[in-house]
Amino acid sequence: MVVTLVLVASTEPLPVPRFRLWWKSLRRWKTWQYSARLTLCLAVAGALGQLWHQPKGYWIAVTVAIVARRQLDGALRRAGERALGTAAGVLVGSLTVWWVPSSWWLVGTVGALAGLRPFLRDRSYTLYALCMTPLVVLLLDFGQATTWETIGYRLADTAAGCAIALVVGYLPWVRREKALPAAV
Template identity: 50%
Template structure:
């Protein structure tokens, strides 16, 4: 297991354009926030850009525009709605927690319809839960700046994308039949079975244990429990990387670096993400988590206790998330 945690894969090529796109997507909103002293707006826009961090490669210029106007714009709308809903539900007590779990349950089932829907609903779930931690921010203001970050990332995707062969796509009728057939089997409900109970437990603990960063318990759950890559190894990699990332992120915000250092750090971390995601998932999570920490705490200086609570919350969330994976693994082995 430990060997796999540090394994460096070279199976998938990563082109420099991907690194440049990822870095610029984060650097520009944060630079705007630093120069205008609108750090909250910058953090919302940067989170929107983060939500649109991965782009495919359409084969022609015309198809590129069609693709961005359709699939990617739709994806951006889905994650923006998720951010809006999360910002609105956050801080609303048990009703808000129930709303989050209900939306996640629907998304977990609907996401099995197609690959695009799986991608969209996974991002929806992640940024829904993440946005519940934005505190007293106006939900519509969050959505507006989040959408600007989404648009900026789409523009970058257009500028830096390159060509590759187009795969054949199934029709909507074929997708519907396949999805309906999957829902007649346990595997069609597997993601929901893994995610929803674990998230519900996380939300209950977050409501009963009143502290500022309680939403990190639920966030750790949605980071660890994924629709694809649901093996125990991948879950362990995500847990280890997320916990390490919380420590790194905590050290960065306690250091209170100058504003331009924050811009540089965010740019480097964001630029490394496409490479590390393909090479080593634990390293990817280690970079992704401090990036989220910096964006969520931009303009604020939490104390040692806040950083400590976040780490404890993350460990709790990871332990909750691992349980369904272990139980289902034993079920298949048995």
């Protein structure tokens, strides 16, 4: 038996230069900006969740983590789409859990939603959020009954999380370029 070893030249940089490049990038504010924005948003969400006593205040932070984006370009539109899809998804997921179907039906629903995710992610962000949110709701509340009060809390938490992501994580960080009047 003869074994042939073929070595292929890789165009990938060696790990050491890649590590050095990453290490140098840590000196720039731009590298830390998303972490700072997300940390600030999550701190506000956590504080609001603590102040507003309800069964699952963490839903505010979950929504913030979902809605806040790394890139600010198009973030307002994308956050709006995410808010709309997340709110609709909260209703769909909560109503599904409220109905309390059999465990096998829930497993099938989770499988179908998980299968739809990759297809919807690149096609429609609103539909992607509409798919992801019930998936999260079903996974968090699997087998537990949901009341109308809980659905209301989730919708309020979703609205609060979206507002925090926009007001704290987007608006203060956007550099507004002053448009110069066009010469006539």
